Amino acid sequence: MYVAVKGGEAAIANAHRLLADRRRGDRSVPALTLEQIAGQLALAVDRVMAEGSLYDPELAAMAVRQSRGDLIEAIFLIRAYRTTLPRFAASSPIDTGRMLIERRISATYKDLPGGQLLGPTFDYTHRLIEPDMAGDGLVAEPVRRDPGEAGPAPRVMDILGDEALIEGDGADDGVEPTDLTRSPLAFPAPRDLRLQALARGDEGFLLGLGYSTQRGFGRTHPFVGEIRIGEVEVEVDLPEFGFPVVIGRVRVTECQMVSQFFGSKSQPPQFTRGYGLVFGQMERKAMAMSLVDRALRADEFDEERRAPAQDEEFVLAHCDNVQATGFVEHLKLPHYVDFQAELGLLRTMQREHVARSTDGTSPCGAGQPVGEGGEDVDE
Amino acid sequence: MSEASRNSTPDPQAARRRAVSAFAQADAGFLDAAWQRLGAGRRVGALRGPESGLVMVRGRAGGGGAPFNLGEASVTRASVTLDDGAVGHAMVLGRDGTRAHFAAVFDALWQDETMRETVEREIVAVIEAALAETDAKRRSETEATKVDFFTMMRGED
Numbered sequence: 001m002y003v004a005v006k007g008g009e010a011a012i013a014n015a016h017r018l019l020a021d022r023r024r025g026d027r028s029v030p031a032l033t034l035e036q037i038a039g040q041l042a043l044a045v046d047r048v049m050a051e052g053s054l055y056d057p058e059l060a061a062m063a064v065r066q067s068r069g070d071l072i073e074a075i076f077l078i079r080a081y082r083t084t085l086p087r088f089a090a091s092s093p094i095d096t097g098r099m100l101i102e103r104r105i106s107a108t109y110k111d112l113p114g115g116q117l118l119g120p121t122f123d124y125t126h127r128l129i130e131p132d133m134a135g136d137g138l139v140a141e142p143v144r145r146d147p148g149e150a151g152p153a154p155r156v157m158d159i160l161g162d163e164a165l166i167e168g169d170g171a172d173d174g175v176e177p178t179d180l181t182r183s184p185l186a187f188p189a190p191r192d193l194r195l196q197a198l199a200r201g202d203e204g205f206l207l208g209l210g211y212s213t214q215r216g217f218g219r220t221h222p223f224v225g226e227i228r229i230g231e232v233e234v235e236v237d238l239p240e241f242g243f244p245v246v247i248g249r250v251r252v253t254e255c256q257m258v259s260q261f262f263g264s265k266s267q268p269p270q271f272t273r274g275y276g277l278v279f280g281q282m283e284r285k286a287m288a289m290s291l292v293d294r295a296l297r298a299d300e301f302d303e304e305r306r307a308p309a310q311d312e313e314f315v316l317a318h319c320d321n322v323q324a325t326g327f328v329e330h331l332k333l334p335h336y337v338d339f340q341a342e343l344g345l346l347r348t349m350q351r352e353h354v355a356r357s358t359d360g361t362s363p364c365g366a367g368q369p370v371g372e373g374g375e376d377v378d379e
Numbered sequence: 380m381s382e383a384s385r386n387s388t389p390d391p392q393a394a395r396r397r398a399v400s401a402f403a404q405a406d407a408g409f410l411d412a413a414w415q416r417l418g419a420g421r422r423v424g425a426l427r428g429p430e431s432g433l434v435m436v437r438g439r440a441g442g443g444g445a446p447f448n449l450g451e452a453s454v455t456r457a458s459v460t461l462d463d464g465a466v467g468h469a470m471v472l473g474r475d476g477t478r479a480h481f482a483a484v485f486d487a488l489w490q491d492e493t494m495r496e497t498v499e500r501e502i503v504a505v506i507e508a509a510l511a512e513t514d515a516k517r518r519s520e521t522e523a524t525k526v527d528f529f530t531m532m533r534g535e536d
Contacts, residue, residue, distance in 0.1 A: 055436065055452035056473065082433060082451055088470070090435040093446040100514055102521050110528060118524040147522035155442055169444035177437065177447045191440055192447035199438075199449050233400075234452065236434055240468040243392055246400035247454060248472030250436060277438045279450055 023068050037061035046251075046280025047071055051321060052078025053181075053200040055250050055279050072202075072321050079322050092235045092244055096254045096277070097155050099230040103281075106156050107224040108258060114153025119229060120281075156226035157256050157273070166258065166271040187313050194296055194316060195289075199278055201319030203285040209309040210291035218295045218307030222274070225256040229281050253282050257290035262301045272301060398489050398499065401506040402482035403471045410481035413502055417494070423484055426458040426466065429476035455479040465490045 024031065038045050038061040048060040052075040060078060067073035103119025106112050118124075157166065177192040185197070198206065213220050231251050237244040255276035263269030274294025276286035295309040308314050318324060402410070431453060438449040456470040457479040467487025471479045489498045 050450065053450040054433070055450060059453065059474070085453070086432045087451070088432040088434055088454060088456060090448075091437050091452075093437040093439045094449070096438070096442050100517065102517065103524075116526040117521050118526065119521055142520040143523040144516070144519040145523040145525070147518050157442060169439065169441035172439070172445050175445070177445070179435070179448050181448075192445060195438070195440060195447040196449070199447075234434070234436055234472060236470060238468070238470060240458065241396070241399065243396050245396055245403065245470070247403050247434070247470045248452075249404070250452060250472070252438075252449075254442065256442065273441060275441050277442075277449055 032065055034058055034061040037064050043281060044071060046282055047203060048074045048078055050279040050282055050285065051075045051200055051202060054078050054082045072325055076322050076325065089236050089238065092237060094232045094234060096228065096232060099228055099232050101153060101228055101230040103229040104153060106226045109156060109159065112156055112159065167273055185316055189312055189316055195293065197316045197319060198289045198292055202321035205319050206288040206292050207284060209315060210288035212307065213291050213295045213309045218310040220291060220294050221260040222291060223258045225258040227255045227283055227286065229253045251280055253278050253280065253286040255286035255290040257294060259294045395489065398503045399486050401503045402469060402485045404510060405506045407475055407478035407481060410485060411477065414481055414484060417497060417501065418484065418488060422462045424460045426460050429455050429457040429479040431455050431474050457483040459483045459487055461487045463491060
């Protein structure tokens with residue numbers, strides 16, 4: 001039986017009006033501007049762009065504002081927005097080797113060409129709340145130093161690669177990459193699809209999984225070969241021109257994780273690698289992504305898949321926070337009829353139980369599970 | 380930023396590519412003001428747009444391997460025609476229709492050989508100089524955070 005229930009329109013309308021009021025807060029306090037959000041909460045905006053899978057700082061700032069700072073809600077808004085737009089083209093793959101570097105560090109080479117550039121990092125701060133943050137004091141201009149005529153900093157991987165101590169990037173076979181926004185996720189998933197899913201995956205989920213690999217659940221024994229953050233040009237080959245043109249720049253974070261050796265009969269032992277690439281300044285996410293990317297490559301290195309981070313279906317099917325939110329939060333929706341059905345079943349079972357115990361025929365104790373009646377059946 | 384965008388070259392395709400790449404990264408207000416100055420009296424017809432859409436930005440596995448889809452970026456494209464028949468196109472990151480419109484207008488004006496040198500000098504070069512200045516500032520700020528390692532002697536000798 002299906003019972004339609006109506007009602008709640010006025011309550012919903014008033015709830016949304018109340019939400020708008022609470023979102024704005026005290027009217028005597030100036031409203032946040034998009035410039036303030038994009039400029040001063042830049043890393044929140046970066047996360048919304050990365051996991052919303054749409055690079056547009058102004059739009060991400062609007063989403064952060066609308067969602068009252070609930071970043072997963074903001075990511076949801078961005079994902080919904082992107083479905084309303086046509087896709088004009090795909091870019092040429094960005095060249096991170098030509099990045100305008102704002103930060104670049106390596107934990108494997110102290111004296112790498114181009115140097116260790118700390119950039120605007122939280123590292124080495126004391127993690128104590130600064131009393132100055134309560135006010136709006138003067139902030140000093142950054143120190144500048146002439147970088148000279150240095151060319152693009154070579155990627156660390158190319159240094160190790162020259163000695164054949166580390167596996168290469170793999171070949172570009174010219175095949176069009178798969179796109180999980182156009183075709184459903186299927187297993188086994190090729191690496192390009194995995195990287196796309198990880199790049200838009202939830203930072204917290206991937207951080208936990210990456211951490212688990214370090215703690216022994218799919219041990220990878222990693223080193224940070226290189227992290228670099230900065231702007232890269234986006235180039236698109238447009239038919240109206242007949243040649244690729246630069247349409248602007250995006251900021252990205254790239255992490256090259258160097259991992260344990262692997263050798264075979266045909267190959268000498270080499271370091272293996274995990275790769276992380278994310279929109280915006282998102283170092284933690286890029287690192288977590290590279291750990292999980294490496295863990296998911298288990299089959300390539302004949303590693304047994306025993307840990308969650310190595311389980312492709314587990315990782316890819318659960319790393320998307322918009323999907324996860326949808327299914328977890330749907331539990332809030334009315335389940336009145338489902339629940340009534342279960343209540344009825346449970347009452348019947350209890351009556352039978354009482355009848356059996358007064359007969360003296362039941363051997364069962366009070367702790368017996370209620371069985372299949374406890375399952376969610378509305379999927 | 381790229382080599383191609385810094386060295387001038389006689390190849391007209393490379394020159395247009397460089398110019399279009401500059402228009403795409405210019406400020407809408409700058410292009411608007413420049414058009415009032417250089418385009419006076421010219422009529423612009425809209426062929427397409429400005430319309431917003433997406434470009435799928437790709438990366439490469441490992442940085443240099445097979446391409447994968449990193450995520451989309453919002454873009455705006457426009458195509459215009461000038462009264463001399465020249466057709467200009469533009470695609471720019473973001474949702475600024477004015478910027479896309481004027482970027483297309485200047486692509487069309489650049490194709491007028493009598494105007495090319497002026498556009499190169501007063502628009503392309505100016506945009507490139509502004510980008511180079513911003514980049515140089517950021518590079519020097521980053522450079523100041525470079526670690527200068529020194530070794531401390533320990534022990535007796």
